[in-house]
Structures are given as structure tokens and as C-alpha cells.
Amino acid sequence: MSGVTTVSVLTLFICSAPFVLLGTVLGSLCYGRIERSVYLKVIFTFLILMGMMMIVTAW
Secondary structure: OOOOOOHHHHHHHHHHHHHHHHHHHHHHHHHOOOOHHHHHHHHHHHHHHHHHHHHHHHO
């Protein structure tokens, strides 16, 4: 471990892992039930929002 992995990082990982898994399962279920164009719009919208959040919090 080169100092990047700390107790805080591991704690955040453990807390977020269930939500990542839940999102993966829900995304897989939704992918087969909605149109591809709608699915892509939702995904790209979330990616844009997350990018904007990263930019804002970096300031």
C-alpha cells in the first residue's frame, strides 16, 4: 500500500459498495425494459450531472 489506501478510503468504499451494486442491478433490469435511446439519454444525463458536481466541488 503506497499511502493511497487509508481507513477513510476503505470506509467510504464499504459504504458506497451496496449502492453501486444496487445501481448495477437496477440498470441491468431497466436496460431490457426501456428503449435504448431513452436509456442512453438517462445515462448521459447522469454522467453530465456527475461531471458538473465534480467541477463545482473542485472549486
